[in-house]
Amino acid sequence: MTIRIEDQNLLFHLQTDHTSYIFRVMENGELGQLYYGKRVHAKPAYDNLATKTWHNVAALWRQEQHDLHPQLLKQEYASLGKGDFRDPAYQVTQENGSRITEFKYQEYQLVDGKKHLKGQLSTFDDNGDDAQTLTIVLKDQLLGLVMNLKYTIFPHQDVIIRSTSFQNQGTEKLTVNSAASAQLDLPDADYDFIQFSGAWARERHLIRTHLRSGIQSVGSLRGTSSHQQNPFVMLARPTASDATGSVYGFNLVYSGNFRDQVQVDQYDASRILVGINPQEFAWNLKPGETFQTPEAVLSYTDAGMNQLSQQMGAFYQEHLVNQRFAHEQRPTLINNWEATFMDFDEAKLLDFAKTAKKLGLEMFVLDDGWFGHRNNDDSSLGDWFVNEPKFPNGFGNFANQIHDLGLKFGLWFEPEMISIDSELYKQHPDWLINAPGRHASPERQQFVLDMTRPEVVDYLFSAMSKIIDMTKLDYIKWDMNRNITETSSGQLSSDDQLEMPHRYILGVYQLYDRLVKTYPDVLFESCSSGGGRFDLGMMYYAPQAWTSDDTDAVERMMIQFGTSYGYPQMMMGAHVSAVPNDQVGRITSLETRSNVAYFGDFGYELDITKMSAEEQQQVKEQTAFYKAHRQLFQFGKFYRIDNPFENGGNVMSWEVVSADKQHAIAGRYQLLNRPNIGYIRFKVVGLDPDTKYIVNGSTEEFYGDELMNAGLVLDDILKATHGTDRSADFSSKLLVIDAIK
Numbered sequence: 079m080t081i082r083i084e085d086q087n088l089l090f091h092l093q094t095d096h097t098s099y100i101f102r103v104m105e106n107g108e109l110g111q112l113y114y115g116k117r118v119h120a121k122p123a124y125d126n127l128a129t130k131t132w133h134n135v136a137a138l139w140r141q142e143q144h145d146l147h148p149q150l151l152k153q154e155y156a157s158l159g160k161g162d163f164r165d166p167a168y169q170v171t172q173e174n175g176s177r178i179t180e181f182k183y184q185e186y187q188l189v190d191g192k193k194h195l196k197g198q199l200s201t202f203d204d205n206g207d208d209a210q211t212l213t214i215v216l217k218d219q220l221l222g223l224v225m226n227l228k229y230t231i232f233p234h235q236d237v238i239i240r241s242t243s244f245q246n247q248g249t250e251k252l253t254v255n256s257a258a259s260a261q262l263d264l265p266d267a268d269y270d271f272i273q274f275s276g277a278w279a280r281e282r283h284l285i286r287t288h289l290r291s292g293i294q295s296v297g298s299l300r301g302t303s304s305h306q307q308n309p310f311v312m313l314a315r316p317t318a319s320d321a322t323g324s325v326y327g328f329n330l331v332y333s334g335n336f337r338d339q340v341q342v343d344q345y346d347a348s349r350i351l352v353g354i355n356p357q358e359f360a361w362n363l364k365p366g367e368t369f370q371t372p373e374a375v376l377s378y379t380d381a382g383m384n385q386l387s388q389q390m391g392a393f394y395q396e397h398l399v400n401q402r403f404a405h406e407q408r409p410t411l412i413n414n415w416e417a418t419f420m421d422f423d424e425a426k427l428l429d430f431a432k433t434a435k436k437l438g439l440e441m442f443v444l445d446d447g448w449f450g451h452r453n454n455d456d457s458s459l460g461d462w463f464v465n466e467p468k469f470p471n472g473f474g475n476f477a478n479q480i481h482d483l484g485l486k487f488g489l490w491f492e493p494e495m496i497s498i499d500s501e502l503y504k505q506h507p508d509w510l511i512n513a514p515g516r517h518a519s520p521e522r523q524q525f526v527l528d529m530t531r532p533e534v535v536d537y538l539f540s541a542m543s544k545i546i547d548m549t550k551l552d553y554i555k556w557d558m559n560r561n562i563t564e565t566s567s568g569q570l571s572s573d574d575q576l577e578m579p580h581r582y583i584l585g586v587y588q589l590y591d592r593l594v595k596t597y598p599d600v601l602f603e604s605c606s607s608g609g610g611r612f613d614l615g616m617m618y619y620a621p622q623a624w625t626s627d628d629t630d631a632v633e634r635m636m637i638q639f640g641t642s643y644g645y646p647q648m649m650m651g652a653h654v655s656a657v658p659n660d661q662v663g664r665i666t667s668l669e670t671r672s673n674v675a676y677f678g679d680f681g682y683e684l685d686i687t688k689m690s691a692e693e694q695q696q697v698k699e700q701t702a703f704y705k706a707h708r709q710l711f712q713f714g715k716f717y718r719i720d721n722p723f724e725n726g727g728n729v730m731s732w733e734v735v736s737a738d739k740q741h742a743i744a745g746r747y748q749l750l751n752r753p754n755i756g757y758i759r760f761k762v763v764g765l766d767p768d769t770k771y772i773v774n775g776s777t778e779e780f781y782g783d784e785l786m787n788a789g790l791v792l793d794d795i796l797k798a799t800h801g802t803d804r805s806a807d808f809s810s811k812l813l814v815i816d817a818i819k
């Protein structure tokens with residue numbers, strides 16, 4: 079048993095392989111949090127951990143319980159207005175306007191395994207990995223409202239999944255104004271809050287700040303999880319690093335508006351709330367109805383952030399990602415976007431595809447501009463039929479030619495969008511999201527479809543299906559290039575308008591669900607102007623995501639490094655593009671560009687037909703190299719070594735290691751070169767100390783402990799450029815490390 083229940087004391091101890099999560103039913107019938115951290119022994123009670131001291135100026139639960147002050151308690155799912163005064167986990171408004179609730183413990187249910195949540199995407203334990211699920215049932219008798227707090231432990235990845243549902247068994251209409259997926263009250267505030275923030279083309283840069291009194295939060299009101307903030311956050315002890323120390327990770331299985339918040343109170347306790355953003359949200363619960371929150375992912379380790387990323391990443395691979403692709407090597411690809419934008423015809427594309435095949439690439443992805451009459455971004459979104467002038471011989475015929483070359487065929491869609499200049503808008507102007515009496519704000523000359531409407535989901539499914547069938551498609555890049563404004567739905571009543579943002583995302587998931595089930599062999603890559611929807615909700619359907627529109631090698635180092643904290647590298651689409659780079663104008667070598675892109679789902683996004691014979695040869699060799707090491711690059715254990723967000727950021731390094739520690743590849747990258755520097759000793763990690771290795775085919779042999787502790791002297795970084803016209807800036811070096819048999 080990994081979930082231990084002390085029935086007498088109503089104490090719940092969730093034990094994973096290395097962590098313990100303990101809570102109990104308190105004297106007032108609510109749940110009190112006792113401990114979350116490194117695994118401790120199971121005991122019948124932990125009286126010492128239950129904070130109970132009488133305070134003069136603090137509301138009491140009841141006069142006779144003179145030591146039960148809500149504001150001093152560590153709670154599991156705090157209510158509003160009963161003397162806690164920190165932000166609550168939920169708020170429910172009643173017909174009489176009251177927001178006061180009193181939930182009391184009723185019972186628990188404990189089952190082996192993990193069921194999929196009804197009507198929502200969720201984590202799972204379909205392959206039997208010892209998951210256990212505990213549901214704590216609480217009830218507000220006055221309202222007849224039942225609250226189910228769900229906990230699933232995945233012991234081997236040290237992950238706990240939490241979610242909450244509200245079930246209206248009463249007779250009045252209630253409104254859920256907020257409902258966190260998880261709350262965690264920690265007893266002190268000596269933590270750094272680590273967030274992943276940015277903007278379009280510079281997503282997920284690491285920001286680390288020490289907690290202070292008051293609220294620190296990240297969130298989104300854009301209708302997407304966003305480029306600006308990511309739902310993955312960490313709380314780490316100030317001394318914690320990638321290699322060592324205590325750290326908690328939190329994420330949300332959701333793609334819409336979210337909020338992750340930490341509140342430090344007057345006693346220096348920290349309350350973490352993770353869930354749908356309460357702003358722009360309310361859910362009406364009629365008698366008989368249930369509201370289910372998305373799931374939150376919690377994980378802890380005392381062994382540093384690399385360990386945290388690895389255990390959470392392993393968890394996603396086994397229990398979240400579409401299992402059809404979770405372990406399957408992803409194809410190398412050529413994408414035409416940065417090469418042609420929308421200026422292409424059939425002949426040009428075929429030339430492209432033939433060259434790609436010759437150079438060893440495996441999939442041709444046709445990006446934006448193949449449909450309607452789209453030749454720039456002012457038209458045709460929603461018209462998912464082929465742009466005939468560009469494909470005069472038919473689209474099916476074009477796809478056949480790609481397949482006949484021995485390549486897979488992938489296609490770009492932006493399903494959630496509509497252009498004013500489109501057939502779809504002529505037929506269904508009311509499908510465009512807008513508020514009554516207002517003008518709709520354009521972004522990139524496009525507007526958003528009302529995904530809350532079942533008829534919109536039906537239309538998109540049928541239009542996309544026709545293309546998938548006609549082209550025997552292997553891959554879809556599902557883009558989403560703007561945020562949602564004037565959030566409102568013509569098909570919802572005025573009372574239900576605050577349900578719109580959440581219903582929108584549920585509509586997106588429904589479309590994904592139907593497509594994934596109907597076309598199980600189609601690989602999806604999610605995208606939102608690059609990495610604007612890089613989250614676990616998308617990951618459930620789309621095993622990979624376009625990490626950023628910024629393909630510059632230097633910018634990508636930081637973006638991929640930052641992203642790797644919360645997401646495994648098999649999720650990161652990473653392409654080599656042309657120089658000067660389209661986004662920053664920087665010139666880096668083809669070698670450095672590929673050395674960065676290798677650590678993800680590799681491809682090219684430049685005009686390979688215009689490359690010199692020498693460059694094409696390089697592309698051929700790079701592709702062959704990647705394919706030879708693809709398993710390691712995509713699925714190896716990922717370690718961050720030198721952090722570009724620290725120490726001036728001139729050096730970055732990372733490494734992938736095979737599960738059996740027989741193979742590893744480390745990449746070291748340097749931005750600006752320096753004159754007259756000392757020797758660099760590069761220490762790799764994750765090897766077996768007692769195994770002998772060679773590096774890049776060397777004759778010298780090294781024990782793992784030597785490479786990890788003494789390091790390898792890199793003295794050729796400067797020398798490599800002498801006598802050439804290559805810049806020594808933006809240099810990079812790969813170490814291919816192989817155990818000697």
Ligand code: DGJ
Binds near residue numbers: 445446490605
């Ligand atoms: C934004 C994506 O991130 C790009 O890769 C490309 O697909 C364009 N949209 C196409 O409009």
